[in-house]
Amino acid sequence: MSKKHDMIVTLIAGHLQRQGFVIKFMEGNHSNVTMKKPEMPLKVKRHRPDVYALKGDAIGIGEAKTEGDLKSEHTKNQLLDFKEVVRENTNNVLVLGIPSNAKIELIKLMRQLRIALDEQIIIIEVPETFL
Numbered sequence: 001m002s003k004k005h006d007m008i009v010t011l012i013a014g015h016l017q018r019q020g021f022v023i024k025f026m027e028g029n030h031s032n033v034t035m036k037k038p039e040m041p042l043k044v045k046r047h048r049p050d051v052y053a054l055k056g057d058a059i060g061i062g063e064a065k066t067e068g069d070l071k072s073e074h075t076k077n078q079l080l081d082f083k084e085v086v087r088e089n090t091n092n093v094l095v096l097g098i099p100s101n102a103k104i105e106l107i108k109l110m111r112q113l114r115i116a117l118d119e120q121i122i123i124i125e126v127p128e129t130f131l
Contacts, residue, residue, distance in 0.1 A: 004131045005064050008097035009050045012062035015095055021053035021060040045081035058091035067102035070109050083115050097124045
């Protein structure tokens with residue numbers, strides 16, 4: 001994973017923690033997020049998210065994407081799987097972290113996949129100057 005990706009993952013994890021979620025798994029190397037790594041990476045449907053968190057019976061899923069990621073079938077399948085899990089409980093959330101220059105492409109992809117942005121599916125836009 002790139003440093004850019006790790007930075008976005010850290011921001012997603014911080015967002016989930018501020019919402020009261022406890023981080024159970026994070027992809028990459030991070031020293032400033034409180035968590036215990038599980039013995040085995042967790043999968044949500046067919047994919048392991050960059051961040052997996054819990055708050056009671058609610059699941060928080062975090063996924064960092066760059067502009068290049070948005071064209072892949074893997075990303076499309078991840079988004080569809082994660083959306084399905086998020087919609088199972090009104091307290092579940094999916095947080096997508098994206099560089100500012102990729103936000104328009106992400107929104108286009110979400111529309112194409114018929115995934116609505118709402119209080120359960122959130123985009124964190126990260127200015128390029130922070131990456």
